[in-house]
Amino acid sequence: MYLFSPGYTTSKPIIFLDYQTIQTQSYSDVADNSGARKSMCIRVLGTGNRRYAGTGDVTIAVVKEAVPNMSLKRSEVVRAVAACTRKGIKRCNGMIVGFDDNAAVVVNQEGNPRGTRIFGPVARELRDYNFTRVVSSAPEVL
Template identity: 40%
Template sequence: MIQMGSILNVADNTGAKTVRCIKVLGGSHKMSAGIGDKIVVSIQESAVSDKVKSGEVFHAVIVRTRKEKRRKDAVVIRFFENAAVLLNKQGELVGTRIFGIIPRELRAKNYLKIISLAREVL
């Protein structure tokens, strides 16, 4: 589960390395987010890039969490890191490539572009 203040890795090629969660979107009382939820993030660390700079604010979709998630078929998935993919204000991907494993729960939340760019869907 991701909440305000959580540090996440970035799973795309925007040049950002780590981001910090500023706000969990989805209602005024929503305190934590899981796979497929949208959050607002601030770039904490970035490589030299034209796309993003440290301190900029973006929307992001959570693609991996350390907290386990149980599927309806009783399979439990858990990742080694918390990771997100950056979006612009219109909800489009900022990067052009996705790194790492992506869970198929994103398909139910209509993030088909992320799934199509990923090399492996779990």
């Protein structure tokens, strides 16, 4: 996968390989304080009939577990971006970065997070997909 960083004027792209690991019916932890704890992917957004999502892809998800007395309730349909995946990402320097679990961040239509805090590390590739608000509020970026 070739991805050009915004603001780059050179012809050399930033190259990384993202293994597609999240598919429909996949559960993932929610890594923000929007009120959801676990979500299940019901659709992968993108061009055509995509079956799998990787880090930085937006999915339609349903909330399976929720914190009581919060804005998001159980069985509510939301948009979520995959913040980190267990399979990992192969970067251009040969390093493969993987995480302990699949985690997603609930976002709105503009791509801004619905929660005010993000728990745990997120992948650096989210910045390339223009999720800068998610990256800036994360405690650690790997």
